[in-house]
Amino acid sequence: MAIHGGAGTILKANMTDEKEMLYKNSLREALEEGWELIQQGKSATDAVVKAVEILENNPLFNAGKGSVFTNSGKHEMDASVMEGKYLNAGAVSSVSNIKNPVLLAKVIMDNSDFVYLSGKGAQEFADKHKLVFEKDEYFFDQFRYDQYSNALKNDKTMLDHTVIDESENDGDKEKKFGTVGAVALDKDGNLAAATSTGGLTNKKYGRVGDSPLIGSGTYANNKTCAVSCTGEGEYFIRAVCAYDVSALMEYGKLSLEDACEEIVNRKLVSLKGEGGLIAIDKNCNIAMPFNSKGMYRAFIKSGQKPEISIYRD
C-alpha cells in the first residue's frame, strides 16, 4: 500500500524539523490506518478510502478540511475512487461542505447508476445518502486564508500550481500541488486507488483538475495496476496519466517501474507538466515517481516497516 499528500516545490530549506515531523507523522497515521484494514482482510477499496479520509481530515493537506479557498472564498472539492476487479468507479467534483469527498465518491460507486456527479446535484445525492456535512467554519484555516488573501491581492490565480523559480521562492512554503491519494493491493489480489483534492488557491470559473477524472487522476485494474496522481492537473488530463501507466503495462508490456518512469519523466516532462504519482501493481511492486522537487509520500509492504519520504533521496 502507498499514499501521497501532494507534490511540488517542497524544499528542505523551507521546512522546520518540527513541521517535517508533523507531515511525516500525519502520513504515517493515514498509511497505518489503511494498512490495518488490509491486514484484517478487508478490501483494497476500504483501505484506500480510509487512508484518504484521514488525510482529508488533516488540515496539513489540501483536501477535505484543509482545502484551499477558491477565488470566491469558497471551498470546492473533488474526489474519485476506482477498484480493479470489475473496473467500478465513483467520482465527484465541485462539492462544498462535504466533510469527506472520498466517502461520497465511494457511495456513488456503490449506490448509483452513475459514475460521476458534480456540484449541487452531487450534494443532493450526498444528503440523500446521509453523508456528513460541515459548515464553512470547519474548512476555515488561518494559513489557507492568508494564502488566499495573498493570491487575491497579487491576482496569482494558480499560486499552488505554478512552477516557481527557486530564486523567487521567497519563503512561501506552500507551492505544492495539493492532492492526497492512496493505492493498495489486498489479500484477495484486488487493486484499488483513490484521490481527493481541494483544488487550487484562488481558482476561478469552476475549474476541474485531474483528481476526479477516472483515467487521468485515478485508475485501477486488476490486470495491471492502481494509480493516484498529483500535480498540474491540466497536463495529467491531456496525458490521461493514470490510465496510461496501465496501458503501457498491458499493451506495451512494460514493468510498473518503467511505465511510471515513461509517464512522469518523459511524457509529462515533454508537455512541461509537473507532478508525480503513486502506483502499485498486481505483484505488489510499488513506484512513487515525481518530477517536482518533492512529494509527500509513504508506503508499506507485508512484513516491512513503513517508509515515509518528502524530498528526493
Add this chain to the structure above:
Amino acid sequence: MAIHGGAGTILKANMTDEKEMLYKNSLREALEEGWELIQQGKSATDAVVKAVEILENNPLFNAGKGSVFTNSGKHEMDASVMEGKYLNAGAVSSVSNIKNPVLLAKVIMDNSDFVYLSGKGAQEFADKHKLVFEKDEYFFDQFRYDQYSNALKNDKTMLDHTVIDESENDGDKEKKFGTVGAVALDKDGNLAAATSTGGLTNKKYGRVGDSPLIGSGTYANNKTCAVSCTGEGEYFIRAVCAYDVSALMEYGKLSLEDACEEIVNRKLVSLKGEGGLIAIDKNCNIAMPFNSKGMYRAFIKSGQKPEISIYRD
C-alpha cells in the same frame, strides 16, 4: 472526416422515410460544412468544431438546441475538443443557456490556463469571452418536453440510456444515446476530435457522462488517431474508451480498425456497455463501430462522396 449524431436502439421499424431523410440531410449538412473548411486548408480543429456546432443547432440531436430536459426541467450540456498536434484540449460540463457548448470548449482550449471548466464558473468564463447565450425558450422543444414529462411520470431516470428489449420497445422512437461528435484529419496532417451532449432525459444529481472527459469521450493524438464516443457514458468512463483506441494503436501496434473493434465489440461488451464511436487515424483510415442497433453517422474522404448511414448494413 467523420461525424456522429448518437447511437442506440434506432430501428428502421420505428422510422418514417421522411424522418430518415431529415436525419440524413442534417448529417450531410454538418459533414459538408466541416469538410468545406478542410478543403479550404483550415485546421481539423476548425472542421470538427464547425460540424458539431451545426449539429448543436439542430433540434433533432441531443446537444445544444436539441438538449433533453434534466430532472429539474433544465438543460445541462457538456462538450469537449482536443487537437492531436500538442495534445491541447478544452472541456466544459453542466452549463446552461450556452448556445454552442463546443465553441465554449474551444475558447477554453485556446484562451484558458485550464482544460476543464464546469457549471456556473464556466458560464462566467463564457460571458467574459462573449459566447452567445440563449434563453430557456430557445432550448424548448415539445417532443423533448413530452419525453421528459413521460420520464418524470414513470420515474425512468435513464430513459434515453437504458438498453430496451425490442419487445418492450413500444413505439418510443428516441431510445438513443444523445451525443454528437466529429473527427477529422487536415492537409497538414493534424488530427482533432470534438463531442457535445445534452445528457440524459430526467437525469439527476449533476450526473456527468463521458462527453466532456478527455480520454473517455474525446481524444486526439497526431501519433495515432482522433476519437469521439457516444453511448452509455458510465461504461465509456470506466473503460477510458477514446484514449484506449489510441493506446492500443501506439503500444499494442493494432490498426485503427482492430483497435476500435477491440474496444467497442470486446472491452465495452464485456462490461455490458452499449454505444459506439467514430475514429480517424493519421493515414486517413476511418472506423465507425457500434454495438447498439444503430448509430447516426457519416464520413467523407478526399475525392469521394459523403456516405451517410443509420442502421447496421
